[in-house]
Amino acid sequence: MKTLVIIPAYNERENLPKLFEALKETNGNFDVIVINDCSKDDTEAVCKSYGIKVITLPVNLGIGGAVQTGYLYAVYHNYDIAIQIDGDGQHDPKFIPYLIKRIEEGNHLCIGSRFIENEGFQSSKIRRIGIKYFSKLIKLLTGTLITDPTSGYRACNRKVISIFANDYPKDYPEPETVVTVLRNKLKVSEMPVIMNAREGGTSSITNLKGIYYMIKVTLAIMIASISKKSVVKDYE
Amino acid sequence: MSSTLRLVLVIGSVLFFAFIINMVRTKKLELKYALIWIITSLSFVVMSVFPQTVFFISKILDVEVPANALFLCIIFLLLLMVFALTVAVSRQAGRIKRLVQEVGLLKADTEGKNKAPEK
Numbered sequence: 306m307k308t309l310v311i312i313p314a315y316n317e318r319e320n321l322p323k324l325f326e327a328l329k330e331t332n333g334n335f336d337v338i339v340i341n342d343c344s345k346d347d348t349e350a351v352c353k354s355y356g357i358k359v360i361t362l363p364v365n366l367g368i369g370g371a372v373q374t375g376y377l378y379a380v381y382h383n384y385d386i387a388i389q390i391d392g393d394g395q396h397d398p399k400f401i402p403y404l405i406k407r408i409e410e411g412n413h414l415c416i417g418s419r420f421i422e423n424e425g426f427q428s429s430k431i432r433r434i435g436i437k438y439f440s441k442l443i444k445l446l447t448g449t450l451i452t453d454p455t456s457g458y459r460a461c462n463r464k465v466i467s468i469f470a471n472d473y474p475k476d477y478p479e480p481e482t483v484v485t486v487l488r489n490k491l492k493v494s495e496m497p498v499i500m501n502a503r504e505g506g507t508s509s510i511t512n513l514k515g516i517y518y519m520i521k522v523t524l525a526i527m528i529a530s531i532s533k534k535s536v537v538k539d540y541e
Numbered sequence: 542m543s544s545t546l547r548l549v550l551v552i553g554s555v556l557f558f559a560f561i562i563n564m565v566r567t568k569k570l571e572l573k574y575a576l577i578w579i580i581t582s583l584s585f586v587v588m589s590v591f592p593q594t595v596f597f598i599s600k601i602l603d604v605e606v607p608a609n610a611l612f613l614c615i616i617f618l619l620l621l622m623v624f625a626l627t628v629a630v631s632r633q634a635g636r637i638k639r640l641v642q643e644v645g646l647l648k649a650d651t652e653g654k655n656k657a658p659e660k
Contacts, residue, residue: 359649362641363641364637366642370638
């Protein structure tokens with residue numbers, strides 16, 4: 306199946322080269338696209354020097370808008386599977402073939418979760434509490450247990466690509482979109498992955514924004530769970 | 542109401558109305574969004590020329606002090622306008638996002654194709 310790896314990147318020149326090397330090492334059968342969200346550094350040049358296709362947005366859209374551009378690309382170029390992986394080096398590409406396999410087995414969305422085998426970087430205590438809370442909230446609203454709803458390391462099939470290309474939140478999109486997919490009665494599974502602590506750059510969520518994040522995402526999850534079902538259009 | 546205050550109000554509201562009309566005339570305001578402003582400024586003119594209208598409204602609404610009736614109406618109107626603006630901004634945010642994405646995709650697709658051949 307035709308597979309696309311989507312890497313949203315904002316000022317990630319430090320982290321991308323390592324990621325590209327690791328992607329090559331997987332020997333997987335997939336295309337890679339970097340969505341350069343109007344970076345201030347030379348992210349675009351770094352991608353080109355590695356021969357990686359890059360889409361540079363003329364205006365900074367935020368993580369959601371960047372990832373959605375990747376899904377649009379997947380629709381326009383008729384990909385069967387899209388995999389989202391962060392550009393900051395937290396996600397090890399060696400799990401990509403396993404994620405692909407999960408989608409080929411019939412899952413609509415497969416999330417790489419840190420909290421199934423609790424290996425690798427587990428994030429800070431306070432963040433773990435936040436993630437646990439979202440997990441409980443999603444379980445309450447949809448009846449499905451998602452151990453790592455904030456994970457940005459995930460794979461999906463055509464149906465979900467079509468939904469995401471059409472409708473994707475602007476910021477802090479992960480938990481909300483998981484609920485959207487569940488709401489559409491699609492099959493979501495999780496796969497244990499090992500994540501690393503970030504090496505360069507800074508996380509998009511600082512302490513100050515933490516409270517805003519919790520409130521916004523809580524509301525977004527609740528609204529997603531009572532939203533109308535998405536329109537799924539197949540593409541070719 | 543003192544005649545000076547009344548004069549100031551009449552002049553102010555007429556100037557405001559003229560200003561709005563001029564903005565529309567010079568295409569700085571889109572008529573769609575200007576309509577509510579034209580109606581508002583016209584009603585200011587009417588209220589300053591005929592203050593009885595305000596007393597009349599306060600009587601209908603059963604509000605003792607006419608000024609309070611006026612405040613009530615204006616705040617309600619302002620809330621409506623701000624809400625309409627929020628709706629407009631949300632819609633435009635979505636449209637701009639999609640435009641930016643399409644431009645990015647197009648630029649990546651046409652890369653190298655639009656450049657003048659190198660010598």
